[in-house]
Amino acid sequence: MPKIATREAYGEALAELGEEIKDIVVLDADLSKSTKTSVFAKKFPERFFNMGIAEQNLMGTAAGLATCGKIPFASTFAIFATGRAFEQVRNSICYPNLNVKITATHAGITVGEDGATHQSIEDIALMRALPNMTVISPADAVETKQAVRAAAMLKGPVYLRLGRHPVETIYGENYKFEVGKAVILKEGKDVALIATGVMIAEALKAAEQLSKDGIDAMVINIHTIKPIDEEVILKAAECGSIVTAEEHTIIGGLGSAVAEVLMEKKPVPMKRVGIRDVFARSGKPEELMRVYGLTAEDIEEAAKSLRR
């Protein structure tokens, strides 16, 4: 399977949807070539607005457009969308429950060489804390395309978390994405691996390794982190232990969201694979994944440690 970055799929999906849904408008903050909104801009220049390097105004303008019935997709890097403009997203978009789609690319440490200033590792925590917000973190290009469409159809604010780096394609073309409905990629009974985004590919590899040691791991893709699929988490808990994996800090992200469900409904031992409360650094994406403990081996090790 060819590797495709989720941002590439976003650009294509947006250009397709723009044909169909005339109310879609797209805003960017001088990063349209990187976020791939440039594909839409080329096709629909009259519905594309470059707001320059001014993310707070980007979010506020998107909010104003939404009050007039437009469906704005506001794009920039995840660090700026959710960090720089956090309070605009909170007060001008989520509080009035406006129909703005914040589609941020370059999330996580796979941004790579740009280093810690540009590596958004706390965006899931920030966005999922906001009332009215839906948080989606697709695993591959196929899922991204469908998630972009689903976000456009959904009424209310959505945060779509996309990456810069090409990732393996997990899904076939007949895959059906549904907001809030997690996907069991592999059934299993000994341990459950719950992952999101780029960590799905790692979790699948980890499951393969574990099976060689006679451990039958269940693999779940939680693409919608909010609202989270409680049902599938409770099903995973039947395995007796859970490992979560995310390209995000272990504080407040997928691991926390899963733990919240388990603690209230069905506590089982769990481990969180993620960035362990540190800022990362410059490097190649694969090197960073290794240095910060985000590989299939890290997931495998966590799963085994739970069974000791």
Added chain:
Amino acid sequence: MAITKEKVEELSEIARRIRRHIIEMTAEAGSGHPGGSLSCTDILVTLYFHVMKVDPKNPNWPERDRFVLSKGHAAPALYAVLAEKGYFPTEELKTLRKIDSMLQGHPDMKNTPGVDMTTGSLGQGLSSANGMAIAGKLDGKDYRVYVLLGDGELEEGQVWEAAMAAAHYKLDNLTAFVDHNGLQIDGPITQVMSPEIIQEKFRAFGWHVIDVDGHDFEEIAGAIEEAKNIKGRPTVIVAKTVKGKGVPYMENQVDWHGKAPSREQAEEALKSLI
């Protein structure tokens, strides 16, 4: 449209009632921002009772003119104007800031009919107004967008991001007001963090600038009319105002920015608003 003598008298009378509401509401709530509500009253009255194309029976009418109260703490003034205009009964006003009230401490578009944008966190309203103005142009609609900013609010960086964008996108269907009362919570704006010279800043950002006395209906109305005829760029009307206008003991007193009058103080204030 030119404003007649009769219209000025009518607006003065409405403004007097609005100011009474502001005093009564904040006194009843026991908190709120009377000073900056009283300073912008005449601007809001001119907009809603002389200029804006709105329908209180159909608050979400797509063709309506929009208003964004970027200085959201002046909510009492906006609520009083909306009630007097007929969006909801004036009896609602005394529920301001109370549990179960539709009148939140700062404007909430989801709760209050007639509120076009949720505001309150300073610096954000001009951006939303830009979005509304862009939508109007995209849809070929002739509605106009009005936004009111505080002078202290101009210290927020986002205002200037938005000011740049409004000029860049030639939003001549957008008119901003600056309620230039010269005071913010910690003192005179020129002492806290001077945003002066406000007119020069907007001019440098590519805006058409008009100065008015913010308590003179004729001047306010004339400036709005002038703005409608300016093409290719947005207009800002810098309105010189008096914080606490109409209540002698509140006028130009920074203490009345965010403090409600007591019952006795309210009674005294109402005596000045007969």
